[in-house]
Amino acid sequence: MKTLDETRLLQFKKNLSSCVNVKSKVFYNKELIISYSPIKKKIGFITKGKANIVKTDKEGNTTIMRDLKENDIFSNLFFQNTEDEIYIISNGETKVIFIDYYNIIKNCNQNCPFHNSIVLTLFDLLIEDNKQQNEKIELLSKRTVEEKILFFLKQRMNKNNIFKVTTSYKAIAEYLFVDRANLMRELKKIEEKGLIERYEKTIKILS
Amino acid sequence: MKTLDETRLLQFKKNLSSCVNVKSKVFYNKELIISYSPIKKKIGFITKGKANIVKTDKEGNTTIMRDLKENDIFSNLFFQNTEDEIYIISNGETKVIFIDYYNIIKNCNQNCPFHNSIVLTLFDLLIEDNKQQNEKIELLSKRTVEEKILFFLKQRMNKNNIFKVTTSYKAIAEYLFVDRANLMRELKKIEEKGLIERYEKTIKILS
DNA sequence: TTATTATTGTTGCAAATGCAACAGTAATAT
DNA sequence: ATATTACTGTTGCATTTGCAACAATAATAA
Numbered sequence: 001m002k003t004l005d006e007t008r009l010l011q012f013k014k015n016l017s018s019c020v021n022v023k024s025k026v027f028y029n030k031e032l033i034i035s036y037s038p039i040k041k042k043i044g045f046i047t048k049g050k051a052n053i054v055k056t057d058k059e060g061n062t063t064i065m066r067d068l069k070e071n072d073i074f075s076n077l078f079f080q081n082t083e084d085e086i087y088i089i090s091n092g093e094t095k096v097i098f099i100d101y102y103n104i105i106k107n108c109n110q111n112c113p114f115h116n117s118i119v120l121t122l123f124d125l126l127i128e129d130n131k132q133q134n135e136k137i138e139l140l141s142k143r144t145v146e147e148k149i150l151f152f153l154k155q156r157m158n159k160n161n162i163f164k165v166t167t168s169y170k171a172i173a174e175y176l177f178v179d180r181a182n183l184m185r186e187l188k189k190i191e192e193k194g195l196i197e198r199y200e201k202t203i204k205i206l207s
Numbered sequence: 208m209k210t211l212d213e214t215r216l217l218q219f220k221k222n223l224s225s226c227v228n229v230k231s232k233v234f235y236n237k238e239l240i241i242s243y244s245p246i247k248k249k250i251g252f253i254t255k256g257k258a259n260i261v262k263t264d265k266e267g268n269t270t271i272m273r274d275l276k277e278n279d280i281f282s283n284l285f286f287q288n289t290e291d292e293i294y295i296i297s298n299g300e301t302k303v304i305f306i307d308y309y310n311i312i313k314n315c316n317q318n319c320p321f322h323n324s325i326v327l328t329l330f331d332l333l334i335e336d337n338k339q340q341n342e343k344i345e346l347l348s349k350r351t352v353e354e355k356i357l358f359f360l361k362q363r364m365n366k367n368n369i370f371k372v373t374t375s376y377k378a379i380a381e382y383l384f385v386d387r388a389n390l391m392r393e394l395k396k397i398e399e400k401g402l403i404e405r406y407e408k409t410i411k412i413l414s
Numbered sequence: 415t416t417a418t419t420a421t422t423g424t425t426g427c428a429a430a431t432g433c434a435a436c437a438g439t440a441a442t443a444t
Numbered sequence: 445a446t447a448t449t450a451c452t453g454t455t456g457c458a459t460t461t462g463c464a465a466c467a468a469t470a471a472t473a474a
Contacts, residue, residue, distance in 0.1 A: 003312075055345065063348045065341070078337045082345065105210075105327055119326055120312055126333045130285045133340040134272070138262065138289065140347040141270045141384050143462075144430070170451060177348050179432045184453060186430090200452095350432075351460070375421065386462045391423060393460095407422095 003124050009071055012121040013047065013097070015114035020103035027051075027090035034076060034088045041101035043075040043122070049094030052171075057084045064175040066136060067091070073125045077101065091167065140177065145186045148176045150195065153205050165201035210331050216278055219328040220254065220304070222321035227310035234258075234297035241283060241295045248308035250282040250329070256301030259378075264291045271382040273343060274298075280332045284308065298374065347384065352393045355383045357402065357414070364412050372408035 016022050024047075027033055033051055034044060046068055053066040053074065065086075068074055079086045104119060135155065142148045152172070157163045165172065173180035190196050197204040223229050231254075234240055240258055241251060253275055260273040260281065272293075275281055286293045311326060342362065349355045359379070364370045372379065380387035397403050404411040 055348065061350075065344055065348070075334070077334050078341050080338060081342070084345070104330075116323065116326075119323075119330065123311075123326065123330055123333065126330065126337065127282070127284050130333065130337060130340065131287060133337065133344065134285050135288070136344055137272055137340065137347070138291070140344070141262065141272070143268075143384070146430095168451060169453090177350070180452090181433080181454080182431055185455090188453090353460095376423090377421065387422090388424080388463080389461055392425090395423090 004071070004121075004128060008121060012118065015118055016097065016099065019114040019118055021100050023098045025096055025098070027094045027096065029090060029092050031090045032087055033090055033094070033096055034074070041075070041077055043073055043077070043099045043101060043104070044088070045073050045097045045099065045125070046070055047095045047097055050091040051094050051096075052089050052091055054087045054089055055082075055084050056087070062174065063177055064171060066132070067175065071125075072132070073122070073129055075101075145176070145178050145182055146190060148178065149183070149186060149190060150205075150207070152176060153196070153203060157203075157205050161205045163203045163205065165203070211278070211328075211335060215328060219325065222325055223252075223304065223306065226321040226325055228307050230305045232303055232305070234301045234303065236297060236299050238297045239294055240297055240301070240303055241281075248282070248284055250280055250284070250306045250308060250311070251295070252280050252304045252306065252332070253277055254302045254304055257298040258301050258303075259296050259298055261294045261296055262289075262291050263294070269381065270384055271378060273339070274382065278332075279339070280329070280336055282308075352383070352385050352389055353397060355385065356390070356393055356397060357412075359383060360403070360410060360412050364410075368412045370410045370412065372410070 027049075034042075048070060050070075051068045051074075052064050053068065054062055055065050056062045066074075068088075074088055076086075099122075104122065139148060139151050139155070142151055152175075153163050169183060170180055173183040176183065187196070187198060191198050195205070195207045197206065234256075241249075255277060257277075258275045258281075259271050260275065261269055262272050263269045273281075275295075281295055283293075306329075311329065346355060346358050346362070349358055359382075360370050376390060377387055380390040383390065394403075394405060398405050402412070402414045404413065
């Protein structure tokens with residue numbers, strides 16, 4: 001039994017607007033959805049499209065900390081105490097609902113029957129986010145670039161063992177926290193070993 | 208304003224037992240608190256002591272994914288879809304409360320006034336956990352072992368810029384996902400650079 | 415106490431990695 | 445249509461890293 005099925009998420013979206021204070025907004029490619037700021041505590045919920053959580057340190061190195069898709073949540077609440085700059089950037093057309101944190105923790109004025117269900121769904125969405133973070137940590141725990149690439153590809157390939165690079169190899173290198181040139185080099189080696197077949201931005205995983 | 212202060216956590220612990228079905232248990236050093244198992248969905252809350260989330264892959268390599276302390280939560284819900292083995296191991300004497308997941312998502316029988324407040328506190332504890340995971344991802348995003356060490360030390364030093372190795376250098380190497388011998392080598396280099404001073408298991412951060 | 419096991423500290427070496435640089439191509443803006 | 449910018453693919457090279465091995469010390473068990 002999946003805890004977060006389509007029906008429940010649909011209900012969640014419906015209830016949200018009738019209970020808590022929400023704002024919906026559409027972003028286009030590479031727009032800034034939110035930058036870390038401690039001022040307004042809010043939770044974002046992606047109803048359509050994709051986005052990246054990007055970190056830039058003071059030397060200017062950017063890394064992609066996470067990638068988000070439909071039904072994922074994010075929040076500036078998750079990025080406190082960091083010395084670097086955190087941005088959330090849309091990747092193509094992306095629709096986001098913003099939920100005010102204080103609306104969640106306080107019962108809504110109308111004492112509506114939806115509030116409890118909303119909090120529980122958010123709770124499960126948080127657990128889902130937590131799970132995805134653990135997958136990222138597991139990816140980064142791999143010792144070599146080869147291991148990282150294979151883990152990444154297996155995680156994302158479709159039922160035909162195909163992975164298509166929809167972003168760029170540059171972005172994948174940033175996501176894996178490895179040097180881009182080295183990513184290309186290792187991809188070639190892995191192909192020579194017969195573990196993958198690659199044609200430009202289409203990769204078939206054979207192992 | 209901190210969302211999770213002592214008063215609120217105390218209240219949380221009190222309410223828990225009167226509302227949902229909880230079990231409390233004490234573990235001693237290096238005992239298995241929980242292993243990943245999809246059978247029973249439960250959330251653990253550490254009321255005393257420390258623990259580690261440890262992963263072992265099929266080659267037998269173990270890595271420390273996270274370290275947990277008092278007032279941290281963990282759950283097998285966070286580790287689904289993993290092909291490796293995940294364990295939570297106590298680090299010294301550790302007291303844990305286990306909360307049944309279904310008790311949380313269903314309103315309790317008595318429809319008690321505490322349930323809502325418990326869910327909201329768990330919600331904030333989840334956010335806190337999320338934040339800690341992001342810190343770990345940030346740590347792992349560092350390119351070199353030197354950067355990892357310095358980030359790790361600065362994160363954990365006390366007000367006097369002192370960090371004491373309470374576990375072992377082996378454990379730290381596993382936490383940073385780097386080779387132990389290389390950790391020692393880099394520590395020496397960093398000391399020669401004048402960034403730290405080290406005497407056995409006490410490190411003073413100078414930079 | 416003594417034996418056994420785990421951790422620390424060190425080194426040589428091979429392999430992996432990041433950096434810099436550059437040409438070629440693709441995508442985007444003017 | 446052309447100019448400009450971004451991405452791909454590749455390579456040489458210096459540096460970083462992990463691995464293996466070993467002695468010394470510390471911690472734990474018998």
